[in-house]
Amino acid sequence: xxNAHLRIGSLRFTKVLxxxxxxxxxxxxxxxxxxxxxxxxxxxxxLSVIGNDQEIAAIAAAIADEARFYATGPExxxxxxxxxxxxxxxxxxxxxxxxxxxxxxxxxxxxxxxxTRAGGNPSARRTILCDDDRAFxxxxxxxxxxxxxxPEWSEWFGEMLERKNAxxxxxxxxxxxxxxxxxxxxxxxxxxxxxxxxxxxxxxxGQPTPWQVPISFSAGLQKTDDVAx
Amino acid sequence: xxxxxxSHKQCTSVFNxxxxxxxxxxxxxxxxxxxxxxxxxxxxxxxVARWESIKVTDRFEETDENEVTTIRERERFTQSLxxxxxxxxxxxxxxxxxxx
Numbered sequence: 001x002x003n004a005h006l007r008i009g010s011l012r013f014t015k016v017l018x019x020x021x022x023x024x025x026x027x028x029x030x031x032x033x034x035x036x037x038x039x040x041x042x043x044x045x046x047l048s049v050i051g052n053d054q055e056i057a058a059i060a061a062a063i064a065d066e067a068r069f070y071a072t073g074p075e076x077x078x079x080x081x082x083x084x085x086x087x088x089x090x091x092x093x094x095x096x097x098x099x100x101x102x103x104x105x106x107x108x109x110x111x112x113x114x115x116t117r118a119g120g121n122p123s124a125r126r127t128i129l130c131d132d133d134r135a136f137x138x139x140x141x142x143x144x145x146x147x148x149x150x151p152e153w154s155e156w157f158g159e160m161l162e163r164k165n166a167x168x169x170x171x172x173x174x175x176x177x178x179x180x181x182x183x184x185x186x187x188x189x190x191x192x193x194x195x196x197x198x199x200x201x202x203x204x205x206g207q208p209t210p211w212q213v214p215i216s217f218s219a220g221l222q223k224t225d226d227v228a229x
Numbered sequence: 230x231x232x233x234x235x236s237h238k239q240c241t242s243v244f245n246x247x248x249x250x251x252x253x254x255x256x257x258x259x260x261x262x263x264x265x266x267x268x269x270x271x272x273x274x275x276x277v278a279r280w281e282s283i284k285v286t287d288r289f290e291e292t293d294e295n296e297v298t299t300i301r302e303r304e305r306f307t308q309s310l311x312x313x314x315x316x317x318x319x320x321x322x323x324x325x326x327x328x329x
Contacts (some may be wrong), residue, residue, distance in 0.1 A: 007250070119283055146281030148313045188311070188319045196317030202268060202275050 009073030009173045011049050013062050024058055027053040031071055031173040032113070033081050041068070042171060044081040045128050047108040056091060056104035063087050063108050073173040118143050127180045128170070134158035135214040137167075137180065145184035149191070150208045153200045162192055163211030200212060277317040281310050283323070 008029050015022040030048035038203065049059060049070075062069070063083055071079045088109045093102040113128050115121040129140050135154040142149040149157075161167040161180060172175040194200045237295050289301040310325035320326075 119281060122283060140278070146279050146283075146309060146311055148277035148279035148311050150268075150277060184311075188313070188321075191313050192317040192319045194317075195313065195315060202277055202313075202315045204271065204275060208268060 006074055007174060009071060009076060010216075011047065011058060012070040012072070014070075015062070015066065015067065023057060024051075024055050026055055026059065028071065028073070029174050030092075030107075031081075031171070032128065032175065032177040033071065033079065034128075034155040042071075043081065043088040043110070044069075044083045044108075045110040045170075045177075046130065047081075047083060047106070047173075048105050049106050051096070052101070053104055059106055060089050060091065060108075063089055064109065071173075075149060076171060076173065079171070083108055083110050085113075085114045087162065088114050089109055095177070109209075113143070113183040116140070118146070120144070122146075122184065124181055125181060127182075128173045130172075130177050130178065131167070131214055132176045132178045133214055135211060137161065137178070139211050139213045140156075141180060141182075141187065145187065147184065147187055147191070150200075150202070151211050152203075152209065153191075156194060156200050157190075162195075273314075273316065277313045279311045281309050281311070282306050287325075 008027055009031060010025050010202065011028040011031075012025045013022065014024075020138065026049040026100060028047065028049045030046055032045065033044045035042050035068040045062075049056070051059070064087075066082060066085060068080055069084050071081050088111075090107045090109075093106050095102045096107050111124075115124065116127050116129075124144075125142060127144055131137075135142040135151060138149055138151075138154045138157045141157075164182075166181045168179050168181070170179055191200070195202070244306045245266065263280070268275070268277055270276050284304055284305065284309055287303045289303070290298055291301070307324050309321060312318075312322065313319050
């Protein structure tokens with residue numbers, strides 16, 4: 001694991017009011033963002049920051065106001081981000097030994113990412129994922145669209161995404177996010193063709209192997225774990 | 230001595246051998262829990278099945294004698310089954326694809 005200053009970024013929020021200026025900088029351990037069309041700002045999809053009561057309350061209010069933030073990180077040089085309308089915000093406390101007050105943790109998720117759960121927006125054309133592991137890609141896409149897939153097809157699916165230019169990397173802190181472009185019908189069509197050509201097969205009398213996908217926001221820290229098929 | 234609780238008494242279980250995928254109330258739990266996902270069949274019928282729960286909206290339009298149209302929308306959940314056969318055939322079965 002890298003030292004904290006090499007893997008954790010920061011989030012800055014500045015707002016000038018009539019008689020005062022709010023200027024908050026928080027530690028940010030995870031972020032997923034995507035360059036906007038103008039290439040000067042970015043649409044943020046995940047934000048995970050740690051701070052005290054007042055700082056987290058201010059950030060939560062700013063997200064509700066669709067405010068702009070400045071993100072910096074290990075490989076990100078001051079990027080203007082906004083999380084947009086309909087963001088979902090989750091807050092919790094972290095008790096740290098030796099501290100009188102707990103730290104506050106805030107996670108914000110964009111509206112688009114919040115719909116990547118099973119059955120959410122089934123006609124979607126893109127899916128944002130927090131990891132580029134091939135088994136994880138196929139597993140999450142199958143859960144979202146209800147696709148009948150087997151773990152053995154992960155490598156084939158990853159190659160197809162690259163061959164068809166259906167996968168693009170996103171800006172990430174603490175993770176390696178990607179956006180996968182395609183609908184349920186498109187992916188189902190790929191599977192049908194591949195089965196016809198024999199690129200993938202269904203085992204006749206065998207049980208499918210269990211999924212080996214990262215179960216946390218690990219970013220390569222603890223790579224794989226079994227997930228029930 | 231306390232009498233044995235009813236739930237702990239030995240009893241003979243009787244299993245119904247009817248088709249489990251028959252669409253009845255309650256089957257949705259079995260299907261969307263993932264218990265009917267996986268590889269089924271053999272030979273030309275070999276396939277992978279995946280059930281999912283989808284939300285559908287029923288839309289009703291009523292026009293009364295004053296020609297006022299009332300539109301009502303009701304959301305409900307239903308099940309959908311996606312199949313991929315070994316020969317490359319794919320199909321999506323849900324209540325919209327049911328034959329009349």
